[in-house]
Amino acid sequence: MPSRLFLPLVGILLLVCGCGSAPPVAGSITQGNYDHTRAYLSWMIEQEMSRNEITGISIALVDNQQLVWQQGFGYADLENRIPATPVTVYRAGSIAKVFTAAATMQLAEQGKLDIDRPLSVALPGFSIKTRFPNSAPITPRNIMCHHSGLPSNFLQGLFVRDPGRFDTVVDGIRDEHQAFPANYVFSYSNLGMALLGAAVQKVSGESFDAYMENHFFQPLGMTHTSFAQRPIAKAYDRNKETEVFSMRDMPAANLLSNVLDLAQFMKMQFADGKAGQAQVLEAGSVREMLRIQNKDFPLTFGQYVGLGWMMSGIDIPGGGPVASHGGSLPDSHSMMAILPDHKMGVVVLTNSATSHVAVSKIATEALRLMLEAKTGIRQETMPPVHAAERKPTAEELRLFDGYFDSMVGLAKISTASGQIDVEAVGHQFRLVPHEDGLLTIKYKVLGMLPVRVGAFEDIHLSTVNVDGRQIIVGRMGSESMIFGEKLKPAGIPDSFMKSLGNYEIVGKMDGPMPDSLLLKEDNGLLIGEAHFAEVPHLLLRIGFAPVSDHEVVTAGLGTSRGDTLRIIESGDEPLLGFSGMQLRKKLN
Structure with missing residues (x-):
């Protein structure tokens, strides 16, 4: 999932922030000198690893065509005491989607597919049922920006020990239905990327993994990168080895790589698609992938996407647009993020199930520190200002009473106590109104006492009515997105x-x-x-x-x-x- 608003469950949220040492303090910084950046990030990574019981992390920083830092922390193989290094290969997860989008654009440059024509033109075997006769067609473009309306997943055989080939979904989904009209709402789709990978195979005449090897990994010198049905990297959950399951949808999430290879991909972005003498992507394709595609769609709420890239979720004041993509698998997490205007980027790879929040925090801090070191644009950290809490109004009590779909599943909200009490994922919460009209979340210890929990502090909720639907919008920093919707019982057949x-x-x-x-x-x-x-x-x-x-x-x-x-x-x-x-x- 591509969002900091999708929070890990209560066990992670209740971790105590116990910093064992003070962070390095920057002295006078010479522009172009990344010594403080490296020192601070080293301290931060050690803190995050200890706090979240992360076994191994590797990181790389890129300034235009220069690799300015690469480092491994902890262990790639804890049992055999093999340290994590910059060459350690990890499961990069959904960072794969940026590569699948790039392959699609490369084939479009060659006239082998048109990203604005129906997917069925490039992939004649594709069909899916629909309840939306007036919907725009499903195209490679709206697949790449997750507005195709396709289901998020085809669950049969998705996570298994011995997966089938991803292109079997083409036949598998013919009896399924489109979830939404195309170009209506952001709906992250692994299935869509699997279908796009099948289209890459069809129009290129090569298997997807061979195409990526021949047209991306070899030209970019990414010698340790591959798409593979079965993972080869170990994974851990709180420093205990966990079984690694394969994901069938290779083009969506089965990228294996290290931080040095992904640094090569970022360098290509900053060189307008060139790698050495090879023009891997045309400059126009690189720019189009970074252009916001959904700004005028009806239910955006500021959650912007490019083609393959996410264009919101990380905010770097003074840095211009930030393009990023995370990779979240059940057993490991990753993040790749770039500042295109300043030609700077970071990639963080881990082998741990508990690193979801850490990879985003580390990547964000890396970009902030790099921007200051390169340009002198200082990132002032101001403590958040919270409006005073207040009691819910009668209208709020009426609006929130009932069932809501939410990012963590169905939530049952009761206002009988005069407060807004929430039951979700087997736990108790409370929504607390503030004088600015926004609401925050408190966790109810043992289902009774509402207390603030760190990861909830910066989430602010509001309600909006769109086409008769009462929608909860969640905001964290600069990122906004649909957090939930009130459900209206409509009678059960x-x-x-x-x-x-x-x-x-x-x-x-x-x-x-x-x-x-x-x-x-x-x-x-x-x-x-x-x-x-x-x-x-x-x-x-x-x-x-x-x-x-x-x-x-x-x-x-x-x-x-x-x-x-x-x-x-x-x-x-x-x-x-x-x-x-x-x-x-x-x-x-």
Whole structure:
């Protein structure tokens, strides 16, 4: 997921900030001298590794065509005491999407595909059902900026030990439905990037991994980088080795690389697409990938995207636009970010499940320090100013009472106490109004006492009504996005009322999956609940909205919303279909 607003769960949020040493203090800084940048980031990385129990991190900083720092911290292989270094290969996750977009643009330059024509032109086997007859077509362009309306994922076989080829999704999704109209709402889609990779294969006549090797990795001198179905890097969760599962959708997330190789890619960006004497991308393609594509779309709320790149989420005052992409897998996290106007960039790779927040913090601080060292533009850090808290108004109590879809699943909000109390992911929270009209989040210890928690402090929420939908907008720093939406019970079809109960997934999936699935009704809303053995205290809840007698969709707007749950006629055995999977009702 490409957003600092998608917070890790309570266990991470309650970590105590225990700094073991004072940060290095900058003396007089000579422009172009990165000594303080390196010293401060070294201190910061050590602090983040200790605080979040991160096993290994590698970092590289690029100033135009110069690699100004590269360093590894901790261990690539803790058991064998193999240190992390700049050449350590990590799972770079969704940084892969920037490369897949670049390959698409390269083929467009050659006239082999048109990013504004329907995807089916470049990929004739592609089709998906739709409930939006007036929608714009699904194109490579709106796939690259995550406004295609495609489902976020095709879950059947997505995370497994032995994945099939990613291009099998072309056939797999023909019975699925488009989640939203194209060009309507940001909905991050791994599936879309898998389909785009299949189009790269089709029009180039090469397998996707071979195409990337021949047309990007070799020309850029990225000798330790590959797209691979199976990961080769170790991964850790709080310094304990964890099993690494493969992700089927190679073009979306299966990039293996190190910080030195990704520095080569950033250098190419700063050289208008050139690497040595090779013109890997045309300068116009590089610029177009960095141009905001969705500024005039109806539900943007300041969450801007380019082609492959995210154009919001990191704010560097005085630095101009920031282009970035993170890579978040269940077992590891990464971040690559650049300041195009100043030709500076950073890449941070880790092998740890607990590094989600750290990679963004480190990358942001790196860009701020580099900008000051290179240009003298000083980054003044001012403590946040919070407007005074106040009691909820009668209108706020009315608006917030009920069920909301949120970034962490279905949230049940009650205002019976005169406060705005939230139950989500098995935990208790409170929304607190302030005099400036915004709301902040407090965590309720043991479900009773609301207290501020560090990672929540800078999240500010507001409500807006768009086309009759009550939307919660979340803001953290300069980044805004849809945080949730109030759900209106619309009546549950009789066929689903008869299908309430506990379910199991048909056929053994060789990978992480819920160990308990429940379909139930609550106050007129159809709700799905999932428990996971790996995270026993997590309860994932999803609300559904009916679209026909035999179909409902995951309610809400954006990523992982709009997916279809349907009743499958199969004799006497109740079956449900969801994202390529079949669910069978358990018999009591």
